Amino acid sequence: MEDDSETEQSSWAYLPDVCLRHVFHWLDDRDRSQAALVCKKWSWAMYSGSLWRSRTIIFYGRPSRARTMEFQSALWYVKKFGKYLEHLEIKLSNPYNTAFTQKFQMTMRGLLSHLGKRNSRLVSLSIKYLELDRLIWKNVVRAQFIKNLATFLKRMSKQLDYLNLKGARVTLEDGCELLNSLTCLTNRSFISEINIEDFFGLHLPVYSSTLFHQTMSKFHSLVILTFNYNCISDELLDILREHSAHSLCTLNIKCHIHDPHGQVVWGMSWANLAKRAPKLNVNFFFERVVRHDHLARILLAEIPVRSISLRSCYSSDRDWIMRPTLTNLLPVYWHILQKLTLELDNCHELLDDELLQLILSCKRLLFLKVWAFLSVTFMESLLQNRAERKCVLTTIKVRIYTAQQETSEEDRLLCDIYRKFKNLIDSELNYFVIAYPMA
Numbered sequence: 001m002e003d004d005s006e007t008e009q010s011s012w013a014y015l016p017d018v019c020l021r022h023v024f025h026w027l028d029d030r031d032r033s034q035a036a037l038v039c040k041k042w043s044w045a046m047y048s049g050s051l052w053r054s055r056t057i058i059f060y061g062r063p064s065r066a067r068t069m070e071f072q073s074a075l076w077y078v079k080k081f082g083k084y085l086e087h088l089e090i091k092l093s094n095p096y097n098t099a100f101t102q103k104f105q106m107t108m109r110g111l112l113s114h115l116g117k118r119n120s121r122l123v124s125l126s127i128k129y130l131e132l133d134r135l136i137w138k139n140v141v142r143a144q145f146i147k148n149l150a151t152f153l154k155r156m157s158k159q160l161d162y163l164n165l166k167g168a169r170v171t172l173e174d175g176c177e178l179l180n181s182l183t184c185l186t187n188r189s190f191i192s193e194i195n196i197e198d199f200f201g202l203h204l205p206v207y208s209s210t211l212f213h214q215t216m217s218k219f220h221s222l223v224i225l226t227f228n229y230n231c232i233s234d235e236l237l238d239i240l241r242e243h244s245a246h247s248l249c250t251l252n253i254k255c256h257i258h259d260p261h262g263q264v265v266w267g268m269s270w271a272n273l274a275k276r277a278p279k280l281n282v283n284f285f286f287e288r289v290v291r292h293d294h295l296a297r298i299l300l301a302e303i304p305v306r307s308i309s310l311r312s313c314y315s316s317d318r319d320w321i322m323r324p325t326l327t328n329l330l331p332v333y334w335h336i337l338q339k340l341t342l343e344l345d346n347c348h349e350l351l352d353d354e355l356l357q358l359i360l361s362c363k364r365l366l367f368l369k370v371w372a373f374l375s376v377t378f379m380e381s382l383l384q385n386r387a388e389r390k391c392v393l394t395t396i397k398v399r400i401y402t403a404q405q406e407t408s409e410e411d412r413l414l415c416d417i418y419r420k421f422k423n424l425i426d427s428e429l430n431y432f433v434i435a436y437p438m439a
Contacts (some may be wrong), residue, residue, distance in 0.1 A: 020045045028083040029077070052081040053121075055088055061095035071107045078111050085115065088123040101137050105145040112152040122156055125346070126195075129368040130166035132174075133201045144163035146174050157189060164195040173201050178213045191237065193245070197254050197387035205260045207233035221247045229255035229298065237269040245276035250283065255298060257288035262297070262383075271302040275316040281306035283339075288312060292324040301332045307367075312346075322346050331361050338412055339367040347403065347438070352378045360391055370437075371399040376413045379433055383421040386429075395430040401438040410435035 015023075024032055024045050036046035045051075054415040057074045078085075090108075095101055115122065127149075132142050153160070160182065170178070174303055175196070182189040206212050206228075222244040232253065240248060255261050274280055282305050289295065299305070308330065312320070322344055330337070340362070344351075349423050352375055359365060359382065381399060404412060412432055418425060425431045 009144040016258045017045065017048075021048045021050055024048070024051055029073070033134065048439070049084040050278075052084040053086040055085060056091065057089070057153075058091045059095075059100075059107075060093045061097075063102050064094075064148045067300070068330070070127050071103060074107060075110055075114075078114050081265055082115050084121065085119055088115075088122060089126040090128075095131075095134075095136060098136050098138055098141070098347070102141050105141050105148075107144060109148045112148050117157040119156075120159065120277065123159060125156070125160060127168075130163060130165070131167060131169050131255065133169040134141045145375065146170070147197055148327060150181040152245055155288065157182045157191075158186055160191055162193045166197045168199050169197040169198075169201050169309060170199065171201060172204055172206060172209055172211065174207075176211050179215045183215075188218050188220050189361055190221040192221055193225075194219070195252075196231075197226050197228060197252070198256075200230070201225070203260065204230060205263070206231045207236065207260070207263050209234065209384055212236075215241060217243060222245060224245050224250045224252070227250035228259050229253050229261045230259040234266055234269040236428050237265070237273045243271045243277045243407050245273065248273075248277045248282050249279045252283045254285045255289050261294065264297070265302040267301070267302040270300055274302065274304050275295035280304050283307040283309075285309045290320045290322070290325075292320070292329065295325055296329055299329055299332070304336055305333045306336060307341075308333075308337065309341035311341075311342075311343040321349055322351055323349060326351060326358050330358055334361045334363060336364060337362045338364050340417060341367075341369040342372060343350060344370075344372040346373050347401070350375075352381075356381055356385070359408050360385060363392070365391065366393060367395045368393055369395075369397040371401065373401045373438075374398070375402075376400060376417070376435070377411050378422070379414065380417050383417065383424065387421060387424050396433070398433045399431075399436045400433070402434055403438060405437050407435040407437055 003119065020042070024035065027035060032046055032051070036043045057077070059070060064225070067306065068386065092104065095104070131137075132146075136147075155162075161180070165178065168175070168178075179196075182191055198207050207230060212231065213233075215240045216236060220243045222240070225240075225248070264307070282303050284305060284307070286295070286309065288311065289298075291311065299308075310325075312322075330340075340359075342355075355370070355372075355374070356378065360369065367413075379400075382391075382393075382396070385394055385395075400410065400414075411434075416434075
């Protein structure tokens with residue numbers, strides 16, 4: 001190690017502070033600590049707030065020698081640099097037993113308590129996939145964790161702008177308690193983005209809960225809201241129209257086969273919201289909800305739908321057919337749909353013509369991702385229409401399913417198609433197409 005006089009004579013001694021901080025930015029905690037021992041200037045760089053504004057802390061459920069200190073290191077970081085934090089992400093990786101969840105809860109209690117006392121900058125918090133409905137969470141541990149988190153959210157409510165609790169799987173009462181924590185100080189919240197996808201437990205008809213409606217009425221400046229369709233009701237749409245129409249830009253809505261989705265929502269409620277929120281775009285993500293009668297109840301013409309993702313893979317319903325959805329339902333959005341994702345196990349029906357006509361009818365469709373049983377000639381027809389400017393696609397990602405184990409013939413045809421449209425693909429498209437055996 002060089003002494004200070006030798007360091008000052010080296011080129012590193014004249015490195016501007018901003019450049020030194022940039023170098024430190026790419027180092028992990030251990031290397032930063034070692035570098036801080038070089039000299040006073042490097043030690044000062046170590047404590048630059050800009051290095052510690054964002055943090056992802058991962059707690060691994062499966063034990064290993066390399067991970068024995070992860071709980072202690074998380075607390076060390078928060079105590080030493082937590083006051084600089086602006087963006088915090090907590091991840092749980094494969095929690096597998098009650099001992100782990102109890103240790104996690106105790107660590108989080110200390111972490112959140114210290115942050116709540118020392119930090120005045122945090123604007124973004126993400127704690128995903130807690131899965132609090134699993135048996136590995138004992139009732140007392142779960143209750144204590146929710147209490148600690150609610151206390152922390154109350155303290156941070158005036159400054160927090162983004163909250164992601166995706167996959168928490170809490171009860172209706174616990175979920176509303178956590179959301180209400182953001183409004184405890186002023187009885188209203190101006191947080192702009194909330195992700196509560198899979199936030200509530202499976203099978204809960206949240207749409208009928210007065211408690212949930214009362215909670216959501218306290219949010220007054222939502223810009224982006226991500227949640228499940230089992231939360232949607234006329235009452236919720238009216239609440240969003242009344243309190244957040246001036247700011248609301250995006251609704252991301254997931255509809256899963258196991259979530260209740262049979263409620264009646266009137267098109268007029270959607271129309272009133274869209275009228276008051278002219279910037280609103282709605283993105284739908286369907287998981288194994290494939291029956292046309294179910295989709296028709298949800299995908300109303302009055303909704304300003306920008307993106308639709310339909311995944312039917314591994315669906316147990318073998319009586320469904322996709323054709324009516326492609327020909328009657330989705331074309332309603334011909335003037336606004338920009339992104340379409342279809343992952344279909346449609347081995348019992350051919351959809352080439354219907355899918356191509358849908359694409360050509362959607363005048364603003366830019367992104368197409370399809371995993372389905374299609375003929376290779378579908379790609380040639382699609383690219384030919386794109387070359388003739390009959391559609392405006394910029395991204396094409398297709399996996400052509402085949403019942404054959406050997407795909408050499410399909411691969412050869414796809415290569416021929418690529419060569420034919422090479423100039424178009426290379427200059428204008430984000431393009432990826434393969435044949436994929438589905439035995």
